[in-house]
Amino acid sequence: MLTRKALRSTIAAAALLATAACGSDNTDRSSSNSADAPSVALLTSGPVSDAGWHAGAYEGLQLIRDSLRFRVSHQQTRTPAEFDEAFISYAQAGYGLIFGHGFEYQDAATRVGPQFPNVTFVVSSGSRPGPNVVPLVFHLNEASYLAGMAAGAVTQSGIVGMVGGVEIPAAKGTFIAFEAGVKAVRSDAKLLETHTGDWYDVSAAKEATAAQLRQGADILIHNLDAASFGFFQAVREARKAGGDAWALGMNLDQNDVAPDVIVASAMIDLPAVFLSTAEAWEKGTLRGVARYAGLRAGVVDFVPNPAQEGVIPLDALERIDSAREAIIAGTLEVPRIEFVEEEAAADG
Amino acid sequence: MADLSALSSFLVAAVGLGVPLALAALGEMVTERTGVINIGLEGSVIWGALGGALGALAAGPYAGLACGVSTGALAALCFALFAVRLGTDQIITGTAVTIGSLGFTGAVFQSRFGATGIALELPTVAALELPLLSEIPILGPALFNQAAPAYIAYLLAPLLAWLLFRTRWGLAVRAVGESPDAAHAAGVPVIRTRLLATVFGGALAGLAGAHLSLVHTGTFAENMSAGKGFIAIAVVVLGRWSPWGVVAAALFFGAAEALQFALQAWDSELPYPLFLALPYLLSLAALVGWFGRARAPGGLGSPWPTARR
Numbered sequence A: 001m002l003t004r005k006a007l008r009s010t011i012a013a014a015a016l017l018a019t020a021a022c023g024s025d026n027t028d029r030s031s032s033n034s035a036d037a038p039s040v041a042l043l044t045s046g047p048v049s050d051a052g053w054h055a056g057a058y059e060g061l062q063l064i065r066d067s068l069r070f071r072v073s074h075q076q077t078r079t080p081a082e083f084d085e086a087f088i089s090y091a092q093a094g095y096g097l098i099f100g101h102g103f104e105y106q107d108a109a110t111r112v113g114p115q116f117p118n119v120t121f122v123v124s125s126g127s128r129p130g131p132n133v134v135p136l137v138f139h140l141n142e143a144s145y146l147a148g149m150a151a152g153a154v155t156q157s158g159i160v161g162m163v164g165g166v167e168i169p170a171a172k173g174t175f176i177a178f179e180a181g182v183k184a185v186r187s188d189a190k191l192l193e194t195h196t197g198d199w200y201d202v203s204a205a206k207e208a209t210a211a212q213l214r215q216g217a218d219i220l221i222h223n224l225d226a227a228s229f230g231f232f233q234a235v236r237e238a239r240k241a242g243g244d245a246w247a248l249g250m251n252l253d254q255n256d257v258a259p260d261v262i263v264a265s266a267m268i269d270l271p272a273v274f275l276s277t278a279e280a281w282e283k284g285t286l287r288g289v290a291r292y293a294g295l296r297a298g299v300v301d302f303v304p305n306p307a308q309e310g311v312i313p314l315d316a317l318e319r320i321d322s323a324r325e326a327i328i329a330g331t332l333e334v335p336r337i338e339f340v341e342e343e344a345a346a347d348g
Numbered sequence B: 001m002a003d004l005s006a007l008s009s010f011l012v013a014a015v016g017l018g019v020p021l022a023l024a025a026l027g028e029m030v031t032e033r034t035g036v037i038n039i040g041l042e043g044s045v046i047w048g049a050l051g052g053a054l055g056a057l058a059a060g061p062y063a064g065l066a067c068g069v070s071t072g073a074l075a076a077l078c079f080a081l082f083a084v085r086l087g088t089d090q091i092i093t094g095t096a097v098t099i100g101s102l103g104f105t106g107a108v109f110q111s112r113f114g115a116t117g118i119a120l121e122l123p124t125v126a127a128l129e130l131p132l133l134s135e136i137p138i139l140g141p142a143l144f145n146q147a148a149p150a151y152i153a154y155l156l157a158p159l160l161a162w163l164l165f166r167t168r169w170g171l172a173v174r175a176v177g178e179s180p181d182a183a184h185a186a187g188v189p190v191i192r193t194r195l196l197a198t199v200f201g202g203a204l205a206g207l208a209g210a211h212l213s214l215v216h217t218g219t220f221a222e223n224m225s226a227g228k229g230f231i232a233i234a235v236v237v238l239g240r241w242s243p244w245g246v247v248a249a250a251l252f253f254g255a256a257e258a259l260q261f262a263l264q265a266w267d268s269e270l271p272y273p274l275f276l277a278l279p280y281l282l283s284l285a286a287l288v289g290w291f292g293r294a295r296a297p298g299g300l301g302s303p304w305p306t307a308r309r
Helices: A004-024 A053-068 A081-092 A103-115 A140-154 A169-185 A202-214 A228-240 A270-283 A314-329 B002-033 B041-059 B061-085 B090-113 B139-144 B148-166 B168-178 B180-185 B190-217 B228-238 B243-266 B272-289
Strands: A039-044 A071-076 A097-100 A120-124 A133-138 A159-164 A190-195 A219-223 A246-251 A262-268 A291-293 A300-304
Touching: A039 A053, A039 A081, A053 A071, A053 A097, A053 A270, A071 A081, A081 A097, A081 A103, A097 A103, A097 A270, A103 A120, A103 A133, A133 A270, A140 A159, A140 A169, A140 A219, A140 A246, A140 A262, A140 A300, A140 A314, A159 A169, A159 A202, A169 A190, A169 A219, A169 A314, A190 A202, A190 B243, A190 B272, A202 A219, A202 A228, A202 B002, A202 B190, A202 B243, A219 A228, A228 A246, A228 B190, A270 A291, A300 A314, B002 B041, B002 B139, B002 B148, B002 B168, B002 B190, B002 B228, B002 B243, B041 B061, B041 B090, B041 B190, B041 B228, B061 B090, B061 B148, B061 B190, B148 B168, B148 B190, B148 B243, B168 B180, B168 B190, B180 B190, B190 B228, B228 B243, B228 B272, B243 B272
Parallel strands: A039 A071, A039 A097, A097 A120, A120 A133, A133 A291, A159 A190, A159 A219, A219 A246, A246 A262
Antiparallel strands: A262 A300
16 A cells, blocks of 8 residues: 555655656657658767767757758667667657667667667667667767877977867777877877766866866867866966967867867768768668768868967968878878777778 | 975865865755755756856856855755655655756756857856965965855854854754654754755755856856765765865865876876776775764654654
8 A cells, every 4th residue: 555655755756757857858849840751869878068979969860850851859868777768769659760879879779779670770989780780980080180280280388188088989099099190290299188087077177177288288189078168168268377278179060169269170070970871771771881981971070260270380281181181092091999890881 | 386386286176176065065964964865966066057157147157156056945945845845755856856957957058058059158256365364375375265155165164063063053953863853842843944954955055056167167068067966965974974074075075186187187007097086085095094983863864754644
């Protein structure tokens, strides 16, 4: 028998949890697309308001809705325990293409995939293709290498900083390539590397960045989500205090996120990648192999910030351009972390 | 001289990271002294950060601090109405408040600034340099060239120590926490005491959140509380439910975090998770070796009245 107290507890907890769920489930019901349109869903493990990695995926989803007139839905999962469940509930609700935006979704996609052979699961930075599981591999390391060349040219102190969240393979790859790019221009440069252990902890990111600035770093790159706001703030404060420090954007074109401190971004055109993936899925050509997105495909690039023209010397920009051509031509190999098993697809 | 400036900038970082923990933990200490454990503290911190940001954009940094205090208190009131007034399970209710707050603040932020977010540049609360005190070598600039919330934390420690251990009011608070039945028999309004103490704790956690957005970082991001509410609850234990202990433990934890960042930037050979674990390892060591065993208030975590139909 349920006591009144237990009943009250249950109702209270249920009410609070229900409101919690409303807070972060951003299913887009306002879309005017008809109910029988193909349905595409996106899972992110963090808030899409990070003006970076997650935001780019969300923009991609919006682009799919607007260009292809698909029905779209987004949900933010909190714990890995929810990954399988979220995949399954979207698959059961008739979503034919489900993006899990981050390598953390790989295991869940591999487990859930066989249960829904007619649904395609796409895993950003994924590592294991399956019959209906498609890893999206971003060669962001190529753009990071070019950003490193810029940093090597800009730094006066010869000390260059890198601030990361968690050292996942894709993020580690960007830092390794960045370091190689710096050293290609300035072989005596010293690289500082800090990880905060959290993608959203703004104050930890700010303090980690400040610690590097104090040790003489004068140009820094990050690989963070929303915590990048703290990274940019630290560089901004150093500049306001009279220092000559600069920041580099990562994952998306972040040049307008903090235009006063960012000299350039190493970016993925996530919306374009999402759109082309959805188009391939509609045509039935998206099958069981990893899809690669790099400089050659024009979806990964290094973009200087027009608002800070002149900070990167002209001759450095020319060197960067010829390195870009060399990477595209295949004559310059940029260091990277190989994390895709069963390399199956041709580089594209 | 170079070493001295490195030391003092390390101390500035330590205080910057420690102050929000001290504020939230001081509030939670008072709450726990009445027998309520508010796991929803994290919710108050993130509400304080967002409320602070919105208030500061609307009416300046000090209005932002006030707004952060109020939103933090409101989140705790929400918890208290269920956990204290209705006697629901404190852990479950607190967890719900935390998860709900992280979701709600995100929804508010996204509806105000767009789904994909922007890097806000907030008006920050300026540091107030205390004459004389800030001239103390090394420690002075770190401790006494801070924004208002830090001074509130310093002043609250002696004030709360006096209130809790030297006044009738403090006796009532502690009685409610140790044995609510006895306090009730002695005529102390148990529910009201617990409600007020919980809201007070939320207000301070809100101030801690506003400190994050308006003093320390000058920006807001979803989830930026990043577990600081939970760490504050641990800091209460580390500080053995005493105001001075809590402030010392918070600054100690802040110093360990600042040290960890300085070491990581210094040496990239060791795996970084070792550095990230440093504050927790030091805290564990302190908990074991500091001053003996900690004892929680007797009635901590149990709803009152217990025998309800």
